Amino acid sequence: MxxxxxxxxxxxxxxxxxxxxxxDPVTHQDMSEKAFNASALxxxxxxxxxxxxxxxxxxQTFSNSExxxxxxxxxGLFRDGAxxxxxxxxxxxxxxxxxxxxxxxxxxxTYSASPDWAIDGKGDPSTVQFSFKAARQYLWEAVANGSNxxxxxxxxxxxxxxxxxxxxxxxxxxxxxxxxxxEMHCDLLPCEIVGLYNPSLYESFTKDxxxxxxxxxxxxxxxxxxxADPATFNTPRNFWTTTTNANTGKGIAEYTNRGFVSKMTxxxxxxxxxxxxxxxxxxxxxxxxxxxxxxxxxxxxCPPGLNLSGTMLMIANTVTDNYRESQKAVNPFASTASIxxxxxxxxxxxxxxxxxxxxxxxxxxxxxxxxxxxSAGLINYFFRGKMQISLPDEGVYGIVDHSVEKTIDxxxxxxxxxxxxxxxxxxxxxxxxxxxxxxxxxxRACA
Amino acid sequence: MKSFNFRILxxxxxxxxxxxxxxxxSAAPIEASVVDAQTGEPVAGVNVVAHWELDRAVPTPIPGxxxxxxxxxxxxxxxxxxxxxNGHFSFPAWGPLPVPPLAYxxxxxxxxxxxxxxxxxxxxxxxxxxxxxxTASSTRTSQINGTTIKIxxxxxxLKAYAEELWFLGSSLDFAxxxxxxxxxxxxxxxxxxxxxKQERIFEDAKIYTSLPSIERLPFQDQCGxxxxxxxxxxx
Numbered sequence: 084m085x086x087x088x089x090x091x092x093x094x095x096x097x098x099x100x101x102x103x104x105x106x107d108p109v110t111h112q113d114m115s116e117k118a119f120n121a122s123a124l125x126x127x128x129x130x131x132x133x134x135x136x137x138x139x140x141x142x143q144t145f146s147n148s149e150x151x152x153x154x155x156x157x158x159g160l161f162r163d164g165a166x167x168x169x170x171x172x173x174x175x176x177x178x179x180x181x182x183x184x185x186x187x188x189x190x191x192x193t194y195s196a197s198p199d200w201a202i203d204g205k206g207d208p209s210t211v212q213f214s215f216k217a218a219r220q221y222l223w224e225a226v227a228n229g230s231n232x233x234x235x236x237x238x239x240x241x242x243x244x245x246x247x248x249x250x251x252x253x254x255x256x257x258x259x260x261x262x263x264x265x266e267m268h269c270d271l272l273p274c275e276i277v278g279l280y281n282p283s284l285y286e287s288f289t290k291d292x293x294x295x296x297x298x299x300x301x302x303x304x305x306x307x308x309x310x311a312d313p314a315t316f317n318t319p320r321n322f323w324t325t326t327t328n329a330n331t332g333k334g335i336a337e338y339t340n341r342g343f344v345s346k347m348t349x350x351x352x353x354x355x356x357x358x359x360x361x362x363x364x365x366x367x368x369x370x371x372x373x374x375x376x377x378x379x380x381x382x383x384x385c386p387p388g389l390n391l392s393g394t395m396l397m398i399a400n401t402v403t404d405n406y407r408e409s410q411k412a413v414n415p416f417a418s419t420a421s422i423x424x425x426x427x428x429x430x431x432x433x434x435x436x437x438x439x440x441x442x443x444x445x446x447x448x449x450x451x452x453x454x455x456x457x458s459a460g461l462i463n464y465f466f467r468g469k470m471q472i473s474l475p476d477e478g479v480y481g482i483v484d485h486s487v488e489k490t491i492d493x494x495x496x497x498x499x500x501x502x503x504x505x506x507x508x509x510x511x512x513x514x515x516x517x518x519x520x521x522x523x524x525x526x527r528a529c530a
Numbered sequence: 531m532k533s534f535n536f537r538i539l540x541x542x543x544x545x546x547x548x549x550x551x552x553x554x555x556s557a558a559p560i561e562a563s564v565v566d567a568q569t570g571e572p573v574a575g576v577n578v579v580a581h582w583e584l585d586r587a588v589p590t591p592i593p594g595x596x597x598x599x600x601x602x603x604x605x606x607x608x609x610x611x612x613x614x615x616n617g618h619f620s621f622p623a624w625g626p627l628p629v630p631p632l633a634y635x636x637x638x639x640x641x642x643x644x645x646x647x648x649x650x651x652x653x654x655x656x657x658x659x660x661x662x663x664x665t666a667s668s669t670r671t672s673q674i675n676g677t678t679i680k681i682x683x684x685x686x687x688l689k690a691y692a693e694e695l696w697f698l699g700s701s702l703d704f705a706x707x708x709x710x711x712x713x714x715x716x717x718x719x720x721x722x723x724x725x726x727k728q729e730r731i732f733e734d735a736k737i738y739t740s741l742p743s744i745e746r747l748p749f750q751d752q753c754g755x756x757x758x759x760x761x762x763x764x765x
Contacts, residue, residue: 108602109700112703113700116700116740120696120740125738140733142743142746149709151709153710153712153748154746156746159706159707162703162707163707167600167602170597170600170602171588171598172595172597271585271596271597271598274596287636287658288657290655291637291655291656294638294701295653295655296650296651296652296697296701297650297697383657386657
């Protein structure tokens, strides 16, 4: 019994840290809805039409995956998926350091890396799966499995949209520096009891900014997958990283890892070599001018009445964008020298840095639009498939023999011939099975 | 005896996380004014919603671990009002209200949403400094109390206005994505009616939006007909 007690105590007070979360669920919901709005599901009405679904304006609803399902429109399912992905301890699998390819390790437990979890469902014990792979299965069941009932197919459509919400939640987490540097944080108040309440200030600040109209900029970074460039992100994993154990590629995890600091790895170049601290980029900045910048931008202005004065040492860096090189940007407030800096230097110690609202605001300006652009790109990638049917050389698809007069033909045609082409940009059609769903009838729809 | 001691220990340890959260919450009254950002004139008829949102955690099978409640947040209190001729509005004090174990208010204590057709929507929460102790006080105040809020008339075409009002759909999603019995939307009929009138304008112009529509409000079989409940405000 004593052993059990000791294990319990160790588990409760030492080894455990509670779950980590990510951007607040409402931030994820908003980014996901923005991604949906920017995606081909909204901009190209033929996608829903080809799935046999009515236009968005009809506001068709589907069940979500909850035990007592709610009926949600498609955008609502994306919001739900983005929300539910943080339920229970799923968020422990929302980390990915592109330099190591690994996810979070806590108390001896290693959790799935974000792309492994999101793409293949690796390590997910859930009965209902919410991976990219599962979404494809739901699509198949919804549109191609002729043995499914109408109600079941509708349910699968709902699961598909919701699951895509789960998946793009991960790309959004990859636009949070702590999540690409495997840095634990616990935002749940009960973590306080074990002394491990360590909320991500970046996340809570982003949530508050998002709940103030117009303070977060979601747009400005077009979907990364489109017919204009179907090659760069031609696998789901590429959306995370296009290299192996490096951060030099075009994935969103690489962009964030390479260009941004986090609370615990704030220009700690012994741990992460980029971004590099350049002493020439440490710029004394008047607090008044920082507040003036906030007031002039869309962000929440400095609290009134504080009348702060003084100088802060802001550290700038250049954030490279290896996918859209022209969108390389200078982040003028990447980090801030700590108020203890001078004393530490006098004591022969190294400089330390801190992050504040100004650093968060400039990070948001670069990261949130990319979270949306990569999420929208993945939605486009999921629905990229296009096939074209055309007449065969004989000039007809099928022939029904009506030569016997006054006889109702009950069997219709038995064979159809057609030419099939894969119109998906940049992709050849491999071997596989084609399921054709024929809809025909006289005055009524048959299937 | 040993077994008894272990049970006692468990009984002592297990409720510990609950102490991290208040068991009841109250709120101080809120009073503020709304003016036109350009003219400085009071704006009457602005719909104002305040909702105090509880985050919820759940224990997991691993001792000491907590997860986010899969049911998502819950609404502890929802209120709505409208500005008077002087642009003034107020919410009364309330509480104490009990909260379930492992549930707690965060910066949405409250979240405020405002809307008047023709204007850009306004929203805000309480901004807390990093050192804020969420357990320190169970009586919550709003940072907008005693302030004057400026709202802007929207300038642009109808499509751009629909995009601007996206924020409104997002901010009011708490009322339509609620879990069974999911009747939170019945607490903000005035706001929903105003939004619905605007949505019809967009619909007539064939502009798709994700604003809440009356027909899609959830659980009407249990909560009552939305059309019936909102009819007074839809006139």
